[in-house]
Amino acid sequence: MGLDEDLLEHLERRVSRPGEADEGGRAPGFEQTSRELEERYRYTIALSPLVAWTAWPNGDILDIDEPGLARTGLSLGEVRGQGFFAVVHPDDRQNVATMWRRNASLGHDIDNEVRMRMRDGSYRWHRSRAAPLKDSSGKILRWYGTIEDVHDRKLAADSIRWAAEHDSLTGIWARAAFLAGLDTVVHRAAEAGSEVALVLFDLDNFKQVNDQFGHDTGDALLKDVAARLSEAAEVPAMVGRLGGDEFALFLARPDTARLIAAIDQAVAALDAPFRYEAVTYHCRSSVGVALYPADGAESDTLRKNADLALYDAKGGGGGTLRYFRGELRQQMQERLSMLSIARDALDRDLILPYYQPKIDLRTGRIAGFEALLRWNHPGNGVQPPATIAAAFDDPELALALGERMQDRVLADVRAWRERGVNTGRIAINASAMEFRGADFAIKLIARLAAFGVPATSIELEITEGVFFDNSDAHVLRIISALRDAGITIALDDFGTGYASLAHLKQFPVDVLKIDRSFVDAPSACDWTIVRAIIGLGKGLGIRTVAEGVETVERRDALLNDGCDFGQGYLFSAPVAGAAVADLLEADRVR
Incomplete structure (x- = not known):
């Protein structure tokens, strides 16, 4: 494709010097220079993957290189004017038309990507770039541009972007x-x-x-x-x-x-x-x-x-x-406050166990204790676990609280043993979060060894949340390791979950704890459930403990129905570790 007259005039102005014009007004050697420039242009285009094109100021195609015609299968006559739009993908035509309308009036450089139909009917992405040639007044004379095949590069970039998104x-x-x-x-x-x-x-x-x-x-x-x-x-x-x-x-x-x-x-x-x-x-x-x-x-x-x-x-x-709901935001603030309080209690070493006795209903004697978490507020005294309840659902805090309680309880048990005080088994609660660790059993058994406390002094209380938050195989491995070491397993809040019977069938459990909601002021239906749990325990050789025993009538009813142990304020409120020996002494001499 040759250079048109406007471009030749533009080149002439670039190579002419004052006082060096020939008779025709052209500088000496201009024809040779223009031929060299055109030759360089031809070779550059021939060796480049770019397709050169020229358009009128309104965007109508004036000329296009042979490679462009060869790719599309169109003739020069077919692409001139608006004919080149025939190879633009239908989904891209509106964008191209809009771009030309805008640039034809503003004279901005063009740089866009468009899909073009190839000779074989397929579409490939191309990048079209162009700049306007203007006269001294700024009027656009021509558009000179190139078309570059960017299909493979664009697909690669699109693939990377897709993977990222x-x-x-x-x-x-x-x-x-x-x-x-x-x-x-x-x-x-x-x-x-x-x-x-x-x-x-x-x-x-x-x-x-x-x-x-x-x-x-x-x-x-x-x-x-x-x-x-x-x-x-x-x-x-x-x-x-x-x-x-x-x-x-x-x-x-x-x-x-x-x-x-x-x-x-x-x-x-x-x-x-x-x-x-x-x-x-x-x-x-x-x-x-x-x-x-x-x-x-x-x-x-x-x-x-x-x-x-x-x-x-x-x-x-x-x-x-x-x-x-709006109140959920307040609940979240309360939860965050609980987490903050729990962290502070751990940092300041304010966590301590209180102990509530378990009573053998047949003899009325203390058979063991459950260790209950408390924390000692510097100004308000001993606080119940409900004040930091959210911490037991937090993976980090639940683990830290559990380990701190284990340390405190085992230190107390060691001290009692050294004084010859027989407490029976001390039950320690384990949250579902604590049970997630694959090394839970290993770490607890190691703690027992470190404190010099035999495993037969400890019972572990778990809820059905342990089963829901972990696989059956994981729970079975932990329970089996603990029982092999001599620790008994109690299933807490029995009857309030969704799959208690299945758990009894699959996992070795030593104790069922009947939830206080069935024991405290129960309806006839509740007491039917209590009797069913007691009967289930007897049938499976599992001991039963009733929580929340507050009255003599409830105690007697539980005893008559065959419940093994009772726990509640009728017998004793939870007491500090220092009071346990006194409780046992009073129980011994009465």
Whole structure:
């Protein structure tokens, strides 16, 4: 393709010098210089992957290199004017037209990416760049540009960007991209006057799926959840995986009624049982919801409030949906206050055990004690564990509190043994958080050795939360190791959980503790449950302990029905370690 007259004139001005013009007004050697420049231009283009083109000021194509024609399969006549638009992808044509309208008037350089149809009918990404040639007044004379094939590079960049924005396992949006999308949809909702729901899903007991069936099954479950939510969430919506077994969904709708219906549809998508190979699993999930604008005018506030609703759903036992309520924020403040108090009590060494005796109902004598956590407020005295209840659900604090209690109790037991005081077994409570550690049994047994306390002096009380938060194999390993060492196992709050009978069948348990809710002022139905638990214990050779015994009538009823031990204020309130010896002495001489 030759240089047109306007470009030649432009080159002439660049090489001419005053006083050196020939008869035609051209500088000596100009023709040779222009030929050299054109030759250099031709070789440069020939060796370059770029396709050169020229257009009129309005963008109509004037000329294009042969390689460009060869790629597209069009003739020069076909591409001139607006004909080149025929090879632009239909989805890109509007953007190209808009770009030309803007640049034709402003004269800005052009740099955009567009898909072009190749001779074989396929589309490839190309980068089109151009700059205008202007006269001295700034009027655009021509556009000179190039087209570069960037298809492979763009696909690679798109692949990298996709990987950064999407979860590698499920293919849905990853955390950062999802939250960015939430921010965008909230801004658009503010402009459109629509409503948005942020819905957070946390799969209940997902860890058990991995532990019981293997990580392949767990991965398949996560993929299935992502697919179900994506299918159920009709646009405008976006589904993301925030990490682990937590998923998120936001929905935009014109009004609250349609928004609630869309939420219900998404939640219902997880109701059907999950199936993978030979495994069938009912996927229970905790769900927290926050609504825009009612629960937050910004995406960050919306996310925090949805988190609070999710925490409330999980605290209710899981498998439930909770909408954000204003009081949840106050509850969270109370929880944070409890955590702060617990940390302070640990740092200042204020944790101490109190001991409540267990009474043999047949003899009326003390048979052992339960160690109950207390902490000593410098100004208000001894405080109950309810004041730091949230700490027992915090992984770090629950472990620290458990270990501090073990140290205090074992120090007391050692002191009593050195004085010849026989306390019977001392029961120590273990939270579900403590039981998560694979080395829980090893560490407890090592502590016993360090304090010189025999394992036969200790009983470990666990609740059914231990089973729900850990795999059956994990719990069985720990319980078996503790019992082999000589520690007995008590199942606390029996009858209040969901799978107590299954646990008795699977795990070696020595003691059942009947929850005080069945014993204290019970209805006829409650007492039927008490009798059933006592009978179950006898049938399985497991001792039973009734908590919350407050009256002589309850004690006598328990004794008549065959309960082994009682514990409650009828016998004694919890006492400090220093008072235990006196209790035992009074029990001995009465």
